[in-house]
Amino acid sequence: MRNVLFVAFLVFIIAGCASQGGKSADIEQRDLFDQQQAQRQQEAARKQEADKQSQVMKEQEELKRQLEEQQKRQAQAQQQEQPIVRPLPGGTVGESQLKSDPWAQLKETGNLLAKRNIYYEYDHYDIKEEYVPIIEAHAKFLMAHPDLKIIVQGNCDDRGSREYNLALGQRRADSVKRAMVLLGVNEKQIETVSFGAEKPVAFGQDEESWAKNRRSDIVYPKEPQ
Amino acid sequence: MNLTDVRPDKRFRDFLALAGLLFCLTCVREASAQLTIEIIGGGANQIPVTILPFAGEESFVQRTSQIVAADLQRSGMFRLGSVGSVRPFPTEPSEINYRYWKNEGAEALVIGSVIEKADGHAEVRFRMMDVGKQSQILGFSYTVTVSQLRVTAHKIADLIYEKLTGDVGVFATKICFVTKNADRFELQVADADGYNPDFILAHKEPIISPQWSPDGTRIAYVSFERRKPIVFVHNLLDGTRMVLANFEGSNSAPAWSPDGRKLAVVLTKEGSSNIYTINADGSGLGRLTNTQSIDTEPNFSRDGRHILFTSDRAGSPQIYRMRADGEGEAERLTFEGSYNVTPRHSPDGKSFIFIHRNEGRFNVAAVDLATRQMQILTAGSFDQSPTFAPNGKMILYASEVKGRGILAAVSSDGRIKQRFTAQSGDIREPAWGPLLNNRRKE
Numbered sequence A: 001m002r003n004v005l006f007v008a009f010l011v012f013i014i015a016g017c018a019s020q021g022g023k024s025a026d027i028e029q030r031d032l033f034d035q036q037q038a039q040r041q042q043e044a045a046r047k048q049e050a051d052k053q054s055q056v057m058k059e060q061e062e063l064k065r066q067l068e069e070q071q072k073r074q075a076q077a078q079q080q081e082q083p084i085v086r087p088l089p090g091g092t093v094g095e096s097q098l099k100s101d102p103w104a105q106l107k108e109t110g111n112l113l114a115k116r117n118i119y120y121e122y123d124h125y126d127i128k129e130e131y132v133p134i135i136e137a138h139a140k141f142l143m144a145h146p147d148l149k150i151i152v153q154g155n156c157d158d159r160g161s162r163e164y165n166l167a168l169g170q171r172r173a174d175s176v177k178r179a180m181v182l183l184g185v186n187e188k189q190i191e192t193v194s195f196g197a198e199k200p201v202a203f204g205q206d207e208e209s210w211a212k213n214r215r216s217d218i219v220y221p222k223e224p225q
Numbered sequence B: 001m002n003l004t005d006v007r008p009d010k011r012f013r014d015f016l017a018l019a020g021l022l023f024c025l026t027c028v029r030e031a032s033a034q035l036t037i038e039i040i041g042g043g044a045n046q047i048p049v050t051i052l053p054f055a056g057e058e059s060f061v062q063r064t065s066q067i068v069a070a071d072l073q074r075s076g077m078f079r080l081g082s083v084g085s086v087r088p089f090p091t092e093p094s095e096i097n098y099r100y101w102k103n104e105g106a107e108a109l110v111i112g113s114v115i116e117k118a119d120g121h122a123e124v125r126f127r128m129m130d131v132g133k134q135s136q137i138l139g140f141s142y143t144v145t146v147s148q149l150r151v152t153a154h155k156i157a158d159l160i161y162e163k164l165t166g167d168v169g170v171f172a173t174k175i176c177f178v179t180k181n182a183d184r185f186e187l188q189v190a191d192a193d194g195y196n197p198d199f200i201l202a203h204k205e206p207i208i209s210p211q212w213s214p215d216g217t218r219i220a221y222v223s224f225e226r227r228k229p230i231v232f233v234h235n236l237l238d239g240t241r242m243v244l245a246n247f248e249g250s251n252s253a254p255a256w257s258p259d260g261r262k263l264a265v266v267l268t269k270e271g272s273s274n275i276y277t278i279n280a281d282g283s284g285l286g287r288l289t290n291t292q293s294i295d296t297e298p299n300f301s302r303d304g305r306h307i308l309f310t311s312d313r314a315g316s317p318q319i320y321r322m323r324a325d326g327e328g329e330a331e332r333l334t335f336e337g338s339y340n341v342t343p344r345h346s347p348d349g350k351s352f353i354f355i356h357r358n359e360g361r362f363n364v365a366a367v368d369l370a371t372r373q374m375q376i377l378t379a380g381s382f383d384q385s386p387t388f389a390p391n392g393k394m395i396l397y398a399s400e401v402k403g404r405g406i407l408a409a410v411s412s413d414g415r416i417k418q419r420f421t422a423q424s425g426d427i428r429e430p431a432w433g434p435l436l437n438n439r440r441k442e
Helices: A002-030 A035-080 A091-096 A102-107 A129-144 A162-182 A207-213 B010-019 B064-074 B098-103 B146-165
Strands: A117-119 A150-155 A190-196 A215-219 B036-039 B047-051 B078-080 B108-116 B121-130 B135-145 B174-181 B184-191 B198-203 B207-212 B218-223 B230-235 B241-245 B251-256 B262-267 B274-279 B295-300 B306-311 B318-323 B340-345 B351-358 B361-368 B374-376 B384-388 B394-401 B404-411 B417-421 B426-432
Touching: A102 A129, A117 A129, A129 A162, A150 A162, A162 A190, A162 A215, A162 B207, A162 B251, A162 B295, A162 B340, B047 B064, B047 B146, B064 B078, B064 B108, B064 B146, B108 B146, B121 B146, B135 B146, B146 B184, B174 B207, B184 B207, B184 B218, B198 B218, B207 B251, B207 B426, B218 B251, B230 B251, B230 B262, B241 B251, B241 B262, B241 B274, B262 B295, B274 B295, B295 B340, B306 B340, B318 B340, B340 B384, B351 B374, B351 B384, B384 B426, B394 B417, B394 B426
Parallel strands: A150 A190, B047 B078, B047 B108, B251 B295, B404 B426
Antiparallel strands: A117 A215, A150 A215, B036 B417, B108 B121, B121 B135, B174 B184, B174 B426, B184 B198, B207 B218, B218 B230, B230 B241, B251 B262, B262 B274, B295 B306, B306 B318, B340 B351, B351 B361, B361 B374, B384 B394, B394 B404, B404 B417
16 A cells, blocks of 8 residues: 555656646746737646646556555465465374464374474484384475474483483484485475483483483474474 | 673683792682592502691691692592691701601601791792601792692692602692583583682583693583584683584584694584594694594594594494594404493503493493503493593593582592582583693702
């Protein structure tokens, strides 16, 4: 709407300048013609001006209409740029992706996408069978939303060497990334980082705590909390 | 709120300023996170030494003779003799009744005095006498500021240690370590006896792998303050620091070359963890290992010719040695067990220490490079991050007692054990600073 007003304003100014130009020419000539001629000329000028103004009004209206049409088209185009909804065979993932809000999908209870942790055996970084569906779910989701990115954070239990654990955590994160890339995710959508043994979620010195700390976390940085 | 808190270590600045004159650093500081040291074992053949109170020392907060005695006792290598019943204590050789001290069982007798001087200075005089020969073994005098009395005492302990054991003393060196209290990590620098701890960096994100530059003026470490591991070099003289390595992926495991000009670091920018070298100013990155396995924890030999490192190229993490230029094949050095990590050369280059997993326990072990014999030195459950004292006689490492991180030390023969505990929170990631030669004889 603002654009329309601005264009109309410009047209007014241009039209105003043109009519003023006519008037000034009029004054110059008055000394050379008699009164009648002058009157005739004034009338002609007035008529010309009225014609011009109605012309300007018409042009403005046309312009306004064109602009409104353009805006409508743009709005339509924007609607089409919303995530492409692709039904995927099987599982809850495909179904819920029909919904428009990707963040809501991620949080849905019972959806595999709500699961973000991959757990490992001691000193291992290979993905256990039971976590493959979680990785597949996130891979499909990322392929359906190529504009979204994740960070995979690798973690270890705190036994042994902090530096070796940092390297092992990197391996764990990289193994998740590799699996997702093999499933077809663009690798630019996945960043990996290792926190080694530095970000434990359980603090006991027992197998239960250690098992919880040997994990990769899938994090969507832009996900609303 | 900016949670990074970087500040210069003031004591360190003093220290460097005075190094050329007599010696070191340290001013009295409100000791907040004082470490408590507990001696657990003792050497088999302890050397007898008698240290008498120094005249005039009681007018200062730091009692020189007590610090000297505590240092020597903590080393586990000395047996402190009785101070007898003769008062006042002798402070000059002419005042010594040798027959009396011989009857008391004294062999080496240390006497001395602390005299207050103008402008906050004090003169410390000490002598070590051979009771049997009735002659002087050592004798020095120092004029220092009152704030330097503690480090003067460490220097005296170093001299006595050297004279009686033949090894270099390390009582006047520094250590650094990381403390964790709730959600606050601090990189702290303290005297080797745990006294005078002061942080040089504090953050809510973890700090690991601190390493002293060979000249003791800088510490390289890994900080997670930017939500990923990045290597920094921190200047202790002015408190400034620089990013040494911040490449894509992880940046970690800094290790100084013996000349202090470059560092080995571990980067994952090209995939798996590989070892690179980089100049101390962050320029000139070069790659040393090129494998799909984990190669990490580099450690230069003192002559700069070799690098020890951890690699899982054979399936489990083991210790390897390669040429410092990365040329040629790396040689595998550990074969016992399936988890051997964190190698560190001994200062004399004859052996190396590392963490060895043995039936679920993680302990400090040593391998003699000539015989390839392995010896397990510690008995904790989760021992980590071993670091040699610069004389190679003690090894400081991180351990755990009842779920709490503590520091412990063990002699390189495994006989003497100490334990350092903070008043609260965890201590981990120790690194023993270098020897700084700035002593002057009387």
